[in-house]
Amino acid sequence: MVKIKKLTLFSLLTLIILLSGCFGAGRSGSVTYDRQMRRPLNLYRYLKFKKALNAFAREVNRVLRKVRVDRYIAFLDYGKFSLAAKYYKRAIKYMTICERRFLNIEGTISIREEVSSIFTNDTAKEYMLEPHEIIMISPYLALAYAAKGDYSGAYVERNRVMNRVSEYIERTRKYWLENPFARYISAVLYERQEKIQDAKLEYRKIIRASRRAGKFKADAEDALRKLGRNQNGQLVVFVDIGLAPIKKQKIYDREIETRNGIVRARFAYPVMRRFARNRIKSARIIIDGKETGESVILYNLERVVMTQFKKNESKIKSGILKRLLPRLIAQLAGQSIQRNSRSTGGKIIGALMNIGAKAGMAIERADTRSWLSLPRVIHVFRDRNVEPGEHTLKLEYLDANGRKIASSGIRKINIQSKRDIVIQHFAAPY
């Protein structure tokens, strides 16, 4: 009698712990981060930046108060939305918080989250930014500071960009992460500060990287040729076009026949998919009502995201195996105990182990989190001949046939002197 009581107690404890594992990270039910973000992201995609921010505040913020592990990745998207909506102070605040957090937790382990993830899935852990995502924070911060008119802040961010590039690309020789966008911003800011040698170095690195990776070479070569010889004010416009690929969940679910009975193997894994086919292909730049030129591609982020995902595949597979194997073994052991045990307690334990393992499989979910508002490609436009004074700037977004699809609002820019360089950022994720 006492034996049965002990066994029942043990099985109850196991069940409680299995269930508590599900709530270990404070994640509620089946809500995933990308699902929470669906509405704000769709609004953002259709160029309704302020509405996207409101939707974010209404729907996502409410959930995020409870889901601690997704808080910082959400702040990052919020920062990016704010940048697009021209709320620069807010963008700076949230992106800075995130950068600090991700650099602090990089390479560290939370035992609590690790244990929770064994019982549940990888989404119980705090999201660690991928290297290409970490590199992108400082350039956007530099853009936000520049757009705010605080160039000393932008120079500090430029220095941070250089640190990140050296840390993640140059020292580790991970050249697939090469980021011409970050380098171009740095070069322009060096040029603005009249550090011509540093600017030259960055333009050269862009040109060298272009042999491996893209079509942005011409603009960088042009910039290098005319470096330090400019006779007038300059305007540099960066345009985020489209949305970077996102992770989607795929589920493998099979029943396997073994000598001891049927076991269920179920696991979820992420795959990379294009967010949507973006219609905007480039931007026409209009200064003071006159068409000045068209943007050219500077950085193809889509390719980098895909490459990085391929590099992560082995890590994802090992994570799946880490959870799947104990669950399969628990199922087999549970069925065996249930069948062979003569006591009621043994049968209960067997049944509970079987149910526990299957429950674990049922809540298995792929980690589909990423920085969702990153663009697919980044375009650049540069005008080297803008007279000092106030000007108006407007962008018309064009499709593949050169037809106008949408346009940005009119912005006022102020070129202060003949050696001034003004930097502007636009988002066109449609």
Added chain:
Amino acid sequence: MRRFVSIMLMLVLVLSIAACGGTGSRGNTGSRFHNTYGADWSPRELRAVAKKMILSMSRARWFKRANFARIRWVLAKEMKNDTDEHINTRVIMEKIRTGLINQYEVRFIDDEALKDILRRQKLQQSDLFDSSTVVKVGRLVGARLMIRGRVSNMRRRTGRETANFIIVRVSIVDMQTGDIRWENDYEKRKLNIRSRYR
């Protein structure tokens, strides 16, 4: 069977205790102060820079003569920040000024005058790093000596380790001649190793 059950029970207990564990991060540098700032610029550096610079300045031979002659000083609005941190460099300058006024009764012109002149001349703070501009501005402001400076750093992150080498350079420029009358550096190497567990 009983043995198996007790092992399982122990394992479950260990895992559940670990799952309930806190998530706080710990630096291995010891004090709470280090954990807050890590390898970044901190109030400790601010105090150390001001102390070193005031002491070094007051020991210079020209300082007593300048003070005796009641020469007027002016602060550049802020130091040039060449670091990868957003440092309020104005505070460093003001800390030095406060020390000089309180300890040595140095005469300072209010910065508003300098700001006004720069605005009228359509110049920027960064232009004060150019000697010819300094001379021109000096004549207009009516100050003889200007304190200006630069903060720079070299940071290297390797895994959980961050090394940061901070250099603060403060100079005093004669605004009539453009000569640098005095200059000193403050150097500090900061190392922070983050805990593996958070």
